[in-house]
Every structure is written in C-alpha cells, then in structure tokens.
Amino acid sequence: MKKFPVKAITVALASVCGSAAFAGVITAPTTSTKYAVEALTNTQDISLPAVAIQMGIARTAAQDFTIVVTPSAGAKFTAGSCASAIPVLSLNGAGTGAATSTVKRASADECAYEVDVTTAFSVPSGVVNGVATNGVTLTMTGLVLDSHTLATAGNTAGVTLNLWDLGETARIDTTGPLSATAALSGNALTLTAAADTATKADVNDEQGPLFGFVTIGDDVDAVAKASFVIGNNSGATTWLLPDGATAWDFTANGTAIAVSIAGNFQGAAAANGVTATTTVGTAPTVTYGASNATATFSIAPTNVTAGQTNTTATVTFTSARTASLGTGRTFGVSAVGDVVTGADVVLAGNGSWWTWGANAIQLSAPWISNDQGPAANTVFSRYFFQNLGPAATYSAACQAEAGKTVTAGAASTGTLVAGQTVLDALAVCSFSTGARGSVTFTINAPVGNIKGLFKQDLNGASSTVVPLERPYAGGTF
Incomplete structure (x- = not known):
C-alpha cells in the first residue's frame, strides 16, 4: 500500500477541516435599530437597517444562486422595497469575485434575488470568530416593513435569509436559514x-x-x-x-x-x-x-x-x-x-x-360626653392619656351636632406629662345645648408615645370606654 508522508496528510486534513468549519454568516445588522412605540402603529412603514451576508464558500463563474429574504413572523414587506435592496457585492481583505444581482420575485412575504457570478468568488480565509477577514459580502440596503408588531414595546422584527442554487432545489453555503433581529421597539x-x-x-x-x-x-x-x-x-x-x-x-x-x-x-x-x-x-x-x-x-x-x-x-x-x-x-x-x-x-x-x-399625633373619638350628672360628680366623664415619652403639649377641638355651638374650656390646651394625664371632659369643651359631641386631640409628640381613651363612669353603676383613635395611618390607637 502506498504511504503518504505524515506532514502531507496533516496539511490536507487541516485544509479540509478549515473549509468545513466556515459557512455563510450574517454580518449586519450587528445590533437592532431601536424604534419608539410613540411613533408607531403596526401598519407604519419601518425602514430596516442594511442586511449583509458573508459567503462561506467559493463560487465559480456562472455558478449562479438565489437569495430569498423573508420577514419575521407577524411582519410583511413593502414589496416595492425589494428593488431597492438588490444585493451589492463587496470584497473583504484579499477576497476576490464579482456578480450581478437582479430581483427574481417581490411580494409582501419575500424578496428573492438571482445572483449571477461573473468572476469566481475566492475561498474565504482568515476566519476569526466565524467571520472571514478575506471574503465576499452581499449587502441588501433599503428593505421596508409594511406591517409588524412593533407598536407594542419590547417586540422585535427582522429577516430570515435562505441561500439556494439557481433552481431553488438545494441549499448552498448553509445547512439552514439564517436569521437576524433588525428592529426593537420601546418607550421613549x-x-x-x-x-x-x-x-x-x-x-x-x-x-x-x-x-x-x-x-x-x-x-x-x-x-x-x-x-x-x-x-x-x-x-x-x-x-x-x-x-x-x-x-x-x-x-x-x-x-x-x-x-x-x-x-x-x-x-x-x-x-x-x-x-x-x-x-x-x-x-x-x-x-x-x-x-x-x-x-x-x-x-x-x-x-x-x-x-x-x-x-x-x-x-x-x-x-x-x-x-x-x-x-x-x-x-x-x-x-x-x-x-x-x-x-x-x-x-x-x-x-x-x-x-x-x-411632627405630631392626632387622636379622636366620634362620640364623647361632658355630662356631670344631675348633681355634681355623680357622672365622671374624663379623658385618660398614657405618655411613654417626655411631656408634650396638646390642643383639643370638639365638634357638635348641627345647630349647636362649642365653647373651648381651660383644658382645651395644655401638657400631657410623662406617664398618665387625666382631663375632665367638661374642662375640655362645652356645648350650647346637650352634653354629647366628638373630639380631636392634636399632640406634639411622636405617634408611638401616646395612647388615650374617653371613659364615662356612672357613679355606682356601669362604665363606658371609647378608645381615642388616629384618624390617619390605618386608624390604630
């Protein structure tokens, strides 16, 4: 059996593996164009950025092929933009080749182009991260979306490319479609x-x-x-x-x-x-x-x-x-x-x-009474306060039923000492007629320091207790 030098075999394998490792790749857009939803409806025409594919294989003269471009799901092309986006050939580094491109089909669902190779495309080389520094690139500029879903912030749109032989029966260059996200919408x-x-x-x-x-x-x-x-x-x-x-x-x-x-x-x-x-x-x-x-x-x-x-x-x-x-x-x-x-x-x-x-707390009750009974001190109507902090000044405002007036008493303003303070209800306020009303105390103290209640004791009988509640911040007391 004929033997080949090891070096020759190694070089041959490197050549084969090197060619097999590279395939066509979309090189543009590298990032999505960002569109403001405030300027969009889903039927607003959108100009897409240029789409470029770098060939991953060589093509001989007259070895023509087809590029089919389709919009992403939920989008449609403006068919007339297909003619604006005819592929333009450019060379990278030492790449060689030439071609003439024409529109093969144009519709809302696809732009198909025939690429006639007039000068052989060179084998791409100098591959870095899947992109050849020496090769042939075809760029399509001017595609327009006629409809899409970009009117909703966060949605995207783009294109898919398929490379076929001229009869569109077999793929060339890639084993499947290539897709690129070209547009993203968001709130400006x-x-x-x-x-x-x-x-x-x-x-x-x-x-x-x-x-x-x-x-x-x-x-x-x-x-x-x-x-x-x-x-x-x-x-x-x-x-x-x-x-x-x-x-x-x-x-x-x-x-x-x-x-x-x-x-x-x-x-x-x-x-x-x-x-x-x-x-x-x-x-x-x-x-x-x-x-x-x-x-x-x-x-x-x-x-x-x-x-x-x-x-x-x-x-x-x-x-x-x-x-x-x-x-x-x-x-x-x-x-x-x-x-x-x-x-x-x-x-x-x-x-x-x-x-x-x-910088204060308020405590209130929807019902209080300053009734002292038919004889003095037979009914005890009083406010009780617990102050867990230092002494704090207060003011009280009573509210009366319709047609009645309120007169502030000597205890309508004062100080709640550290510990407990007891106030006579009649000393806080009186009413033009009757003995019932409501009250709000405003106290110059942190909310966690003060608690209070209204208490009415019938001498020798029952008692009534009404907690003074905060009218704000959840109504706790």
Whole structure:
C-alpha cells in the first residue's frame, strides 16, 4: 500500500477541516435599530437597517444562486422595497469575485434575488470568530416593513435569509436559514416619580396646629412641594422614528401629557391652592373636583425641553391655614402621553409618590360626653392619656351636632406629662345645648408615645370606654 508522508496528510486534513468549519454568516445588522412605540402603529412603514451576508464558500463563474429574504413572523414587506435592496457585492481583505444581482420575485412575504457570478468568488480565509477577514459580502440596503408588531414595546422584527442554487432545489453555503433581529421597539416617553416623604404638617404653625408645614427643603409655612421627571427619550437607549435615523422627540412628535394626581387636597387655598410648573413654558392649569380627591393638568410640548433630556415638573400645595391638614396624606401620580402617530402611552408613575407626615399625633373619638350628672360628680366623664415619652403639649377641638355651638374650656390646651394625664371632659369643651359631641386631640409628640381613651363612669353603676383613635395611618390607637 502506498504511504503518504505524515506532514502531507496533516496539511490536507487541516485544509479540509478549515473549509468545513466556515459557512455563510450574517454580518449586519450587528445590533437592532431601536424604534419608539410613540411613533408607531403596526401598519407604519419601518425602514430596516442594511442586511449583509458573508459567503462561506467559493463560487465559480456562472455558478449562479438565489437569495430569498423573508420577514419575521407577524411582519410583511413593502414589496416595492425589494428593488431597492438588490444585493451589492463587496470584497473583504484579499477576497476576490464579482456578480450581478437582479430581483427574481417581490411580494409582501419575500424578496428573492438571482445572483449571477461573473468572476469566481475566492475561498474565504482568515476566519476569526466565524467571520472571514478575506471574503465576499452581499449587502441588501433599503428593505421596508409594511406591517409588524412593533407598536407594542419590547417586540422585535427582522429577516430570515435562505441561500439556494439557481433552481431553488438545494441549499448552498448553509445547512439552514439564517436569521437576524433588525428592529426593537420601546418607550421613549417616561415618567419617574421618586418617593418624597419630607413634607410634614406643623403642629406649631402660627395659624393653628397642623394648619401649615414644617420648613424643610422646598416646604415652608403654607407651601409644600414635590416633583417628578418627564423623560423625553433621555434614557440609555435613543429611540428612533420609523425612518430608523431620527430621534423621537416629544416637542415635535407629542401632543400632550395628561397628568393625574390622586390624594386628598382638602385645606388647599381657594386661589391657586394646587399648582404645577415645569422648567419651560407657561404653567399648566390645575383642576380638582369637589371631592378634592384628584387633581389633573396637561403638560404641553412647550412645557418639555427639546432633545434627549429630562424635564422636572413641580406640584405645589398651598394651605389655606384655616384648618388642620391632619397627620398623614399620600398622593399618587400617573399620566397618559398623547402622541402624534402611535397610541396613547400609559406612564405608570408612583402610587405613593408624595407622602406627608407630621411632627405630631392626632387622636379622636366620634362620640364623647361632658355630662356631670344631675348633681355634681355623680357622672365622671374624663379623658385618660398614657405618655411613654417626655411631656408634650396638646390642643383639643370638639365638634357638635348641627345647630349647636362649642365653647373651648381651660383644658382645651395644655401638657400631657410623662406617664398618665387625666382631663375632665367638661374642662375640655362645652356645648350650647346637650352634653354629647366628638373630639380631636392634636399632640406634639411622636405617634408611638401616646395612647388615650374617653371613659364615662356612672357613679355606682356601669362604665363606658371609647378608645381615642388616629384618624390617619390605618386608624390604630
């Protein structure tokens, strides 16, 4: 048997394995083009980036072949774009070859091209990570999707390539189809509402307990403020218009952002009690209904900074300072962006965006009595307080039934000492007629320090106990 030199066999095997290891590969796009859903409907034409395939095999002159390009599931081509995307041959490094390409078929479902080889394609070489540095590349530029699913953020679209012999009976270069994701959709318009917990109602307000705010940060006396941010395509990804080149911009491609703030607006000043401003443009007009539960306003394109930037919107609450604002409120913010082309975009915001606290606690009872009985001290109507902290000042406000008036007593203000304090109900307040009403104590102390109850003892008979409950923060006592 004839023997071959070991070196010759090794070289031959390397040549065979080297050729077998390389096949056609899509080299473009290397990343998806990012489209803004705010500029899309599912029937909006989308210009795809160039699609390129590098040949993995040599082709002799007249060894013609077919490239069939199909859109991804749920998408259709604009058939006319097939003619714009006729494959153009380019050479990499020392690669050689030439070809003439023509449209073979054009429809919404495929673009098929005949590639006539006029100069033999060289064997690709210098393979690095599956791509040859010396070879032949065919690039298709100008494909357009006529329909797709990109109007939903996060969806993708792309193309699949199949290389066949001229009669389309056998594959060449690859053992199966090659696919590339060419497009990704996402939200260019955003609302970011970081939690603001700095606002505190002030028990020491000059106009009355909890009538205004503690001066801290942006808050001062009668005025409290909180802000959120409108992102105008300002994230790490720049989302594009359907042309695949121009950045989406709310100032040019938006109509309005309808903002809704849910919460409790009771106690706001009659004029400009709740306002909104942005860093540019005329301040929006804020409205809130008779229930004081929801405030709304509209941010126009002129209220937003152009370009890939953020715009801060600030909401201001001005207290009338005629009644207590309570010890806790929570406001949530959300919005809907109306845009020129796409569907409205829901901006979730933050359901606990602006949370108020207080430098005090309130305790209340829906029923109390200051009845002393038919003779003095035959009925004992009293308030009992437990104070686990240092001495704390308080004020009390009684409420009467319709048609009756309340007169504050000497014990309507005072101090709850460390330990236990007992107050005569009649010393807290009296009523123009009758002895029953309701009461709210505002106490300059942390919520965990104070507990209280109303207790009525009928001398020699039964007792009635009514816990004093917090009207906010879950109603615990």
